[in-house]
Amino acid sequence: MGKSISSFIKFLSGDIWDSRQKEFDMKKRHRLFIVLFSICLVTLTASFASASEAITVSAAISLKNAFEEIGKIYEPKHHTKVIFNFGASGNLLKQIAGGAPVDVFASAAQKDMDEAEKQGFIISETRRNFAGNSVVLIVPADAKTSLKSFEGLSLAEIKRIAAGNPKTVPAGRYADEVFHYYNILDLIKEKLIFTENVRQALDYVVRGEVDAGVVYATDAAIEEKTVRVVVTAPESSHKPVIYPVAIVKGTKNKPAAMAFIALLRSAQGKEILQKYGFQPTQ
Amino acid sequence: MTFMDEEIFFSIRLSLQVASVATALIILTGIPTAYLLARKNFRGREILDVVLTLPLVLPPTVTGYYLIIVFGRKGIIGSTIYEWTGWNIMFTWQAAVLASFVVAFPLMLKTARAAIESVDENFINVSYTLGHSEWKTALLVILPLAKRGIVAGVVLTFARAMGEFGATLMIAGNLPGRTDTMPIAIYTLAGSGEWSKAHVMVILLTMISGFFLYIVNRYSKRIL
Secondary structure, three states, X not given: OHHHHHHHHHHHOOOOOOHHHHHHHHHHHHHHHHHHXXXXXXXXXXXXXXXXXXEEEEXXXXXXXXXXXHHHHHHHHHOEXXXXXXXXXXXXXXXXXXXXXXXXXXXXOHHHHHHHHHOOOEOHHHOEEEEEEOEEEEEEOOOXXXXXXXXXXXXXXXXXXXXXXXXXXXXXXXXXXXXXXXXXXXXXXXHEEEEOOHHHHHHHHHOOOOOEEEXXXXXXXXXXXXXXXXXXXXXXXXXXXXXXXXXXXXXXXXXXXXXXXXXXXXXXXHHHHXXXXXXXXX | OOOOOHXXXXXXXXHHHHHHHHHHHHHHHHHHHHHHHHHOOOOOHHHHHHHHHHHHHOOHHHHHHHHHHHHOOOOOOHHHHHHHHOOOOOOOHHHHHHHHHHHHHHHHXXXXXXXXXXXXXXXXXXXXXXXXXXXXXXHHHHHHHOHHHHHHHHHHXXXXXXXXXXXXXXXXXXXXXXXXXXXXXXXXXXXXXOHHHHHHHHHHHHHHHHHHHHHHXXXXXXXX
16 A cells, blocks of 8 residues: 555655746655645554444443443453443433444333333333432532421522433423422422533532532532532332343444343342442342 | 424523624724734734734633633633622623634734735825824724725624534533523434424525525625
């Protein structure tokens, strides 16, 4: 290949040009070199990237920290790179529906997985539940608030409450169920700040942009220095938070995807999930 | 026809309201700034230009991040405002105006500055020679001669403000019925699979933006 490039350049800069054009030509030659060099660079990096195998895991953003640690164990063990795509389960589902090349889908609610299964995006036999979580009410750690319960959200001192957008964010749907359970939705409707995923709700509380927020217990645990858990929503107040995982149809690497799910459900995987506050399912 | 429901009307109205207010503010502040940058020589002139133009090239999310740091409840300016008034701009429609203002401002600044700089110096000198003050010269000679560029800047500003998404989402949030401008409403509709409503909004937004571009083209042609 190098030979043909050099002869190509020779041809371009060859004897057909008169000397007056030579100087201009040199510039052109340099430019050509830069272009060819960048093309080589791009093809090289592209071929390196595809050299080792990789799986793409679309996961609910509340799983981020636990999954990243599990990924670090998975990669050397299976000689396969894990590319994570974190977001709200609803948005992840839309990406898969749009044909995103995803191998494993882990959502924060059964509803999104049910939808994926109904529309035929996942391989049904591979669907497994792997972890549970709980819903908590949090406030900024430095806040001087008398908030003691979910009912307290209707107090005048609470002006803004962050929660996931129930349309796309499972944590938002659970929050919505809790608000219904306590019959306070109408009282606090004007205060709700909907976020694009549960971590954004957490971040708003961390920054003190809102007076309270509804997130998962595991999210609150990550920010234990900056947020304070007021109360955990009772299990009867919302549908159980159980994370399902499944292999996406059209995966190019089913064994590697299977291995990832197996690792999640292994003793080692459970230990990591537990470390981040999840309740691994039996 | 359930397509044109209240939510859609609200978003259209909000988008027009936000874009109009932002454009009005940009006209008031952008033209004097462009004049200063074009005609005055002062220390830090080019740095000021760079800082004000940055939102044009930065990802809107970065601009939004800066806005939160400055105007958030614990922000550099936001905290002072909050202490004095108990009011904070975040998650309000005014925050959407602020985001649109910052992001669209460079379009006005760049076009107006170029237009003012291209005004023939002879006309300006004649005006001064005939005894006009700088104010009068600016208002009666320079700005009318730079009119074409300024108007193009105004229309571009409005179109950009209509389409602002990233910075708006960060500082104004996505509050249905309060801060969901058309681009944000489209984002939510697409995320929750309500495609038929999303279609209507996408087509409307495309038509509105196309209409404004058409006006820019037509206007510049007529003057030429």
